[in-house]
Amino acid sequence: MDYYMITGASKGLGAALVEKLVNKDHVLYYISRTRNQSLHTLAKERNSTLRYKQCDLSDIEEAQHVCNQIFTEIDAKEVDSLTFINNAGMVNPIKHIGRILTEEMIANVQLNLLTPMLLTDLFIKKTSDWKVDKTIVNITSGAANRPVSGWSTYCSTKAGLNMFTQTAGVEQLEKESEVKVIGFSPGIMDTQMQSTIREATSEDFSSIDQFKDYHEKGLLRSSEYVADILLELLSKEVENGRIYDLREFL
Template sequence: MNYYIVTGTSQGLGEAIARQLLSKGNHVFCISRSENKDLMEAAQGEGVELEYYNFDLSNVDRIDALMNNIFGKISKEYIESIALINNAGVVTPMKPIELCNSEEIIQNIQVNLTAPMLLTSAFVSHLDHVKADKRVINISSGAGKKPYFGWSNYCSAKAGIDMFTRTVALEQEHKEYPVKIISFAPGVVDTAMQGKIRKSSKDNFKDLDRFIKMKDDGALYTPQYVAEYVLQLLTQDLVGGEILDIRNM
């Protein structure tokens, strides 16, 4: 059996990834703040096991219990491959740091960085002695390498995800059955997040015009296009700790 745990599946890239995983022999666990009923119906129509967890990843103190629940439904002796795709993310708050309140900062870091770290920790722990193809794909961003005015939280979290990826890969090098972990920047994808970015204030986000122009010029990737690349990463040979960018693939 092939198992997949995907976060942020209510829409956008997460939904597109989950849809492309709806094949016989796969068991998909979806995590997002709201249920995607269309996705659940599609899985039923394909005869694929899909389990949905309505869960807000900012509730970081409950993530261990969530993963214990998921792994309670996984038959470790029958795992052929298993992957965690940390896709969920938030770009807000989009404004200079002095205008961000404590709650906004904390929520951004919890969803974008703390939650993927906790999910990965539980994933590695549960599978430490399991002989199978084990992978973690962290959806990162070019913003982890380049600062954007008004994105201090988002840029910092994505830079953290990249370094976390590299560090866990280093820790896995000596393992008998290592988890292969990589970071993948999907480029600018036409999702609801991009809609929020285009509605932001130019005073708070200096690159606003550039993002509006990319939409107007049809320069955004579709979620389905990017999801195809993610699926390739689930099967091709990987070097743990790689920081990949779709624009260089």
Template sequence: MKPQLYILTGGSRGMGLAMAQQILKQGHHLLTIARQSNADLQALAHAHHAPLTQWQHDLAAPHAAAAQLQQWLGTLSADTFSRAVLINNAGAIPPIAPLSHSDWQAISQALRVGLEAPMLLTSAFLQATEGWILPRQVLNVSSGLGRRAIASQATYCAAKAGMDNFSASVALDEAAKPNGAKICSLAPGVIDTDMQLQLRSASEAAFPDVSRFANLKSEGNLTSPEEAGARVLAWLERADFGNPVLADVRNA
């Protein structure tokens, strides 16, 4: 069988790394875009004879990454693959504080990583593969915080809400095309990652919900990156992928 093509942002650690490892173990073709490359991924790719390309790129400068992706996809032959998938997984939380006390540069950087980069990369992916006669999917890793806001997280909540809504709009665009891509903005649940550590380590003065996030850890209610990654990848296999566009793994 032909391999599948996966493009994954934020694949060097956390759930992104777990997804990258699982993709490579299946022998698929993987491109990762992250600030750092991962030597262990290269070794895993070699062991499973899986083509791996790692781009070191800060998605706070998303225009260059999108242009590079569009150009790179143009060098590939659609006949090589059975499916093409873009997973926008990278995200960023600026220092935790009310918006009135937030650093403007950190706000701007987090919005570029969490919203502007997924939009530009999705545009590049859809443009470059529009003539490919094979299944194409865009999976945006969203969050419950994009659908239910909390204090001191205005930037992250805004990025994920924007991700949800641009996904819904793009889905309408693609539905009007003969071979349009399917898109889903998927909340993966609460995961034991550095982001959760950042939230539960904040002061109560800066983050009123800190005790709730601390309890998620102490009570064992966090999903491991490996299990969360497997659930996200399994969502791509659903016959109804993209319906609804806004989904949550906990409602499977």
């Protein structure tokens, strides 16, 4: 059986990935604050195993506890492959430095950077002796590569996640039972994050008109389209430590 663990999968790209993956040959765990009942209905129709774990992924202790619990439920002898997709993320706070509340910055860093770092570490520890195909995908952003006014925390956490992913990939090349660790930048999607961006003020986010144009002109890609491209990528041999960009596949 092919096993999947996906964070932030109650909506957006995470939910689209679950929708694409539910079938009788897969066992899926999705980890998020809310349950998406339509995903369970679909899984039942397709005779697929879908398990929900409630978790506030910005709480790093809770995130580690939940993932540890998942590993106690998985029988390694039944696993042909295991894929972990760190998808959960947040763009807030959309504010200039000097206007950000301490708790806002901490929450962003914990969810966007610390949680995927810690869960990557946990995954590698727990599967160190599993002789199966193992892959971790960290969902990143083009904002990791350039400064965007108002996104200081978001840009910084995604840049940090890219370097962590690249370093983990280099290390895994030295291991006998390696885990493939890659990043994937999905570009601009029509998700709740984009709605959040469009609700920002021009004082905090000078590029707001550009993002409103993306929406009004229909330039935002659907989560389903992006999910198809990511899953097509994962069906092939990937390069350990590489940060893939959706634009490579257009």
